[in-house]
Amino acid sequence: MDKNSISPDERSEKFLSKLKERDIDVQACYQCGRCSSGCPIGDFFDLKVMEVVRLAAYGQEDQLLQSHAIWLCAACETCATRCPNEIEIAGLMDVLRELALRKGISPAEPRIPVFHRSFLGSVNRWGKAYEIGMIANYKMKTGDLMGDMRLGMNMFLKGKLKLMPHSIEGKSEIKEIFSGKGKEYDR
Amino acid sequence: MKLSYYPGCSLEGTALDYDQSVREICRQLDIELVEIPDWNCCGASSAHMTDHEVGIRLPMRNLLLAADAGHDILVPCAACFQRLKAADKALRENPRFWDVKKYTADFEIIHISTFLARPEILAAIREKVSHNLDQLAIACYYGCLSLRNPRVTDAPNWEMPETLESIVAAVGARPVAWSHRTECCSGSLTMARPDIAEKLVGDIVTAARRAGAGAMVTDCPMCQANVESRQVPGTGEELPVFFATELIAAALSGTYPSKQQKVHLVSPVVLSKAIDDASRRQEDSA
Numbered sequence: 342m343d344k345n346s347i348s349p350d351e352r353s354e355k356f357l358s359k360l361k362e363r364d365i366d367v368q369a370c371y372q373c374g375r376c377s378s379g380c381p382i383g384d385f386f387d388l389k390v391m392e393v394v395r396l397a398a399y400g401q402e403d404q405l406l407q408s409h410a411i412w413l414c415a416a417c418e419t420c421a422t423r424c425p426n427e428i429e430i431a432g433l434m435d436v437l438r439e440l441a442l443r444k445g446i447s448p449a450e451p452r453i454p455v456f457h458r459s460f461l462g463s464v465n466r467w468g469k470a471y472e473i474g475m476i477a478n479y480k481m482k483t484g485d486l487m488g489d490m491r492l493g494m495n496m497f498l499k500g501k502l503k504l505m506p507h508s509i510e511g512k513s514e515i516k517e518i519f520s521g522k523g524k525e526y527d528r
Numbered sequence: 529m530k531l532s533y534y535p536g537c538s539l540e541g542t543a544l545d546y547d548q549s550v551r552e553i554c555r556q557l558d559i560e561l562v563e564i565p566d567w568n569c570c571g572a573s574s575a576h577m578t579d580h581e582v583g584i585r586l587p588m589r590n591l592l593l594a595a596d597a598g599h600d601i602l603v604p605c606a607a608c609f610q611r612l613k614a615a616d617k618a619l620r621e622n623p624r625f626w627d628v629k630k631y632t633a634d635f636e637i638i639h640i641s642t643f644l645a646r647p648e649i650l651a652a653i654r655e656k657v658s659h660n661l662d663q664l665a666i667a668c669y670y671g672c673l674s675l676r677n678p679r680v681t682d683a684p685n686w687e688m689p690e691t692l693e694s695i696v697a698a699v700g701a702r703p704v705a706w707s708h709r710t711e712c713c714s715g716s717l718t719m720a721r722p723d724i725a726e727k728l729v730g731d732i733v734t735a736a737r738r739a740g741a742g743a744m745v746t747d748c749p750m751c752q753a754n755v756e757s758r759q760v761p762g763t764g765e766e767l768p769v770f771f772a773t774e775l776i777a778a779a780l781s782g783t784y785p786s787k788q789q790k791v792h793l794v795s796p797v798v799l800s801k802a803i804d805d806a807s808r809r810q811e812d813s814a
Contacts, residue, residue, distance in 0.1 A: 464568075
């Protein structure tokens with residue numbers, strides 16, 4: 342983080358009102374650091390969790406959307422669980438990821454959103470996650486064809502990967518969910 | 529007793545054996561499971577992490593389907609459990625916001641080990657155990673999503689849970705005291721960043737070993753797959769990860785079939801040894 346102790350005068354009001362709407366009270370943070378010290382993946386982050394919260398309170402959306410931290414967060418909820426002010430920090434990470442995707446910001450960890458998209462693509466198509474289809478899609482899109490090849494074969498031989506997808510009956514309801522239901526009212 | 533049952537996608541794929549052991553022990557405990565008709569994926573972490581609407585609406589559909597039957601919902605997967613709870617909270621707060629006219633569901637959403645650790649169920653398990661697994665020192669591993677965030681999960685002891693320990697003790701095994709019971713294994717990152725998963729899993733397994741465990745027991749299918757698959761093979765330091773229901777099924781039946789042993793990525797021989805030891809002791813005393 343920039344070593345400037347004075348809060349920046351430019352801030353994204355749109356981002357701050359989004360957080361307010363979701364009851365994510367980043368202003369309640371007094372930088373105790375419990376979130377950062379409990380984060381299991383913090384060692385791999387470019388920003389500490391407490392820095393993410395403070396930057397959010399300053400409305401510094403751009404820096405956050407370009408960070409590795411928002412993608413490396415595994416949604417384990419340790420931070421939000423331990424926050425003495427009950428700030429929904431994991432929810433903040435959700436908002437940041439969704440915003441980065443909607444704004445088309447090139448992700449600092451490109452493989453991670455590809456994974457999420459491959460997973461959800463299979464749910465959209467079948468109503469359930471179909472592991473082999475999801476993995477194939479992920480591999481094609483990332484070009485990571487050889488990674489985990491031995492593990493994949495091993496799991497396949499152990500019968501842990503189902504060959505055929507099972508489709509649910511109510512597929513049209515799932516399609517409706519993925520077509521942006523409820524988002525009409527987003528500004 | 530009759531419960532609605534939400535297996536979730538993992539239990540039809542990588543954790544198919546988890547589903548089988550859940551159904552088997554429920555049969556033995558006289559618990560009737562009614563699978564939610566035409567259930568869909570809860571969206572897991574990927575949905576809520578990237579799309580709030582989809583992250584609530586996917587699990588919501590399952591709750592509305594289950595509401596028709598009205599029974600409490602048993603959920604073996606920690607991620608599914610957390611997503612169903614999140615949707616349940618959202619619906620209770622404001623159903624119309626989610627295009628639902630009325631939501632008066634009086635059912636509970638129950639994660640499997642919370643259910644199995646009920647005093648009357650533990651007593652039934654204890655009574656039906658045919659082979660005491662007292663040779664097994666076990667590190668009970670909860671991971672994240674059945675516990676956190678407690679504002680969503682309603683978990684009473686999210687830092688120091690005891691449900692798995694009480695289940696493991698009910699089949700005679702010895703739960704060890706250790707440090708990483710509720711640490712994240714980074715399951716949601718395991719495909720995209722295996723390096724991170726290897727580090728976290730390595731720390732978890734080392735901690736379990738240091739406490740003297742010969743195996744781990746969990747109630748999360750992502751943890752089970754991730755912790756077994758991200759250990760470095762061939763070190764001789766690997767620990768198998770059993771589902772709590774797998775352990776119970778073995779202790780009740782007194783068998784640990786080779787078909788079940790084969791699905792593990794780390795040798796599960798400690799469990800068959802514990803069963804064999806128990807059989808031998810029974811023969812000796814007979």
